[in-house]
Amino acid sequence: MRLSGKALASGRIAFGASILIALWLASLVGPWLHPVDPMDMVGRPFVWPGVNPRFPLGTDQLGRDVLSGMLSGAQISLGIGVVSAASAILIGLAVGAAAGGIGGYVDDALMRICEVFQNIPGFILAIVLLSIFGVSVPKMIVCISIVSWPPVARIVRAEMLSLRQRDFVASCRLIGMTRLRIIATQMLPNSLAPVFVMASMITASAILIEAALSFLNLSDPNLMTWGKMIGNGRATLRTSWYLVALPGCAIFVTTIALNILGEGVSDVLNSRRTAN
């Protein structure tokens, strides 16, 4: 019984990770093997997938190649997703560690700020910021990070608070370690387990947010992303729904892989914690 639990968890991690690695490799190697600019009009519009071998996945309403659009989307969406998630996690770690490790007024103030950000509907905030400050890849990364950090901060803070009660922290203080050093070298590494679990979920959520923003036309006009393709394909849903289906499938596969990976990591780390 116990063995199958472990096997299931590692199976999930392997499955999720392999899909993500495959996607990432495809995004790197693909444009090399299929060097068509996704923004170029290379053929007749609305060619269905499989009809013309030059355009394996067909063309869109402006005659642009769908396959290169998908590959470009992979690069950008994955890239933005991963970088935003990483920044959100870094911000969350910093805020959570400070709040949980230092406590007192610092904790109160930081949690108030956290609460404000959790009350603002994140997606709407992202839209407003992009509308006011303009759209570009770095700006999107900043927006998505701003919207995603609060849950990380809360979890890190919770871990730090429970660690503060533990004896090993008290003994560090007794031997004269500075607060900062205790937080950074002792408490923080022990708080990381739930962050690892959240990491894949936050990445999935970042990718979904980026896709939704691109769908609403809030993406870099010079780049082709999955969300943008879906947004463009909306008008011709009746006749050329493959324009919406294909990029959507790509997003779907990516986020499923991330979710499965997250579940596997969660199983492994949680069972280790209960064993302790």
Next chain:
Amino acid sequence: MTFSTVAARPISPPAPGGKQPVLELADVCATTLVGGKPCNILDGVSFSLRAGRMLGIVGESGCGKSMTSLAIMGLLPKPQVTISAGRIGFLGDELLDLTESELRLRRGAQMAMIFQEPTASLNPVRTIGDQVMEAIRAHQPVPKSRAREIGLELLDRVRIRDPRHTFDDYPHRMSGGMCQRVSIAMALAARPRLLIADEPTTALDVSVQAQILELLATLQQEDDLAVLLISHDLGVVAGYADEVAVMYAGKIVEQAGVDALFAAPKHPYTIGLMRAAPRLGGRRDAERLVEIPGTVPALGARPAGCAFVTRCGSAMAGCAGIVPRLETVAAGHKVACLLHPAAR
């Protein structure tokens, strides 16, 4: 469906005069998997209990005393733990042959149980009154108003000072002692024949412990209950039980009337336990507490012969090879030890 129309085995009343035991265990073995290997948490447990008598089961943590009570009530964590052998006779029925619904009919109505952590044993989001009435209406078809009356009477019976106030209160606002009284009230709601008390006072303050035990003893007399009192504390058992069984590593190693056991313990483990227990107002010369060396063997690592052989000061050559059986060595006094062969 509560006390439903499920065709169940007839519940036979105890024989008049309390001659027949209310509860009788014979060679009960409970097995679980440890690292893939099956291991016996309970390794051939046998005892019997009559109406109006209190049997105390004593032992360190992990000896199987709580498992015994769960096995009787049919509350073992399936599928991890199963009963692999033995019989449990209760009021003429063989419990291990009953289905889950047949067992459910008996729970609360015939056999009841109270647990170690009283506050944690109550549903935190419902009132005491709700839970007491639930216990009542599970076995008697009464309307809510009548159930409330009965509930208040029950709370009164367990000496709760203000039953009406408690009825509408929540568990987290009550002390451990109060919660345990409520649990006792719920356990006795349907007038069961058997009450199992699993470490009922361990989590309570010392001052409250005596009150609860006194209450149990009084209620036992009033209802002619058979009571199984489980504890790791010799003192608790000494004060209230009629008979005591000492458990070690899933087996009963000694069983006797309470006075006989404390006057003349025979099994080395029992002797060790008594020496290790602090006694208030004991001998004048500062008696050292003598710990039993070593630790209880882990479930999968029990020695082949007598389980106590690794810690026994009187171990002989044959102890490591033979599993001693529980034999009667004097009137009403049984021991499982090669040092004490069966009386002729």
Next chain:
Amino acid sequence: MSVASRYVFRRIAQGLVTVLLLIVVNFLIVHAAPGDVVDTLAGGSGSADAAVLQAMREHLGLDQPLYTQFLTYVGQLARLDLGQSQFSGDQVIALLLERLPATLLLMLPSLIISFVLGTSLGLVASLKPRSIVDFLVSTLVLIGYATPLFWLGLMLIVLFTINLGWLPSVGMSTIGQSEGLWAFALDLLRHAVLPVLTLSLFYLAAYARLTRATMIDVADQKFVRAATAKGIARSQVVWRHIFRNALLPVFTMAGLNVSSMLGGALVVEVVFSWPGLGQLAFNAVLQRDNTLLLGLLFFSSIFVVVVNIVVDLLYVKLDPRIEFGSAS
């Protein structure tokens, strides 16, 4: 003043502090933007002439020191004066209130359906872990979490509107609809099915997953075993003891989800041309009507704060362990 009223007042006071911080955030966004504040607010309406812009400057008091501006801003927001839409010239607050009911009509059913169905599925799955039912629910959860809302909506349109022709996909009602309350209600219902379904799926997955996990956790607790020992029916143990306790964290999560559900509703409204706040926002984005967008941001944040206060107060009713006197 009773303990309960004191708690309510304290909770509202906390909410007001949050609102004040929200105003600060809004203020910072406006002033941190490149260029003149008025340029920011005017956004895409390059057609605004100099006189109008000058009037705006005076209205906002831009010639005054920053803290005075801030106080003016606070005053305006407190009166819910969110300015005028650059595009249509209407009062922003009026536009928002006009569109709010449609969005609520979308969000409320989604909230109810996702909560009820989600918790039910989670309950059923938790009763038999690793069974077929559990596997099906887990698969549904995975799909629900991974599917982008807007793509789901579009795919549902492809299936139900384009291929099957069963359900409409645009707007809230059919033009030229015959008179009568029943006909109107039925028509509304038909239009609402796909959008509500789309918005519900993600949250249904979230509630199902959390309910299942919490049910399994609670089932291990001591009072559940004690309840079983009382001899009550298994169904009662599950419903009155396990589920009743498992609901608490799920309820909390539902409250926290309102914020993200607003964003989701926005996207769903765009996909289905549902005439609510989302459509308004989308048009505002196209026209770079930043005044409207900022107004929407503030308005929706206030909405979330209010809902959170209500949820907190309701939670106290659900969980007797939370005393009015304790700090939340």
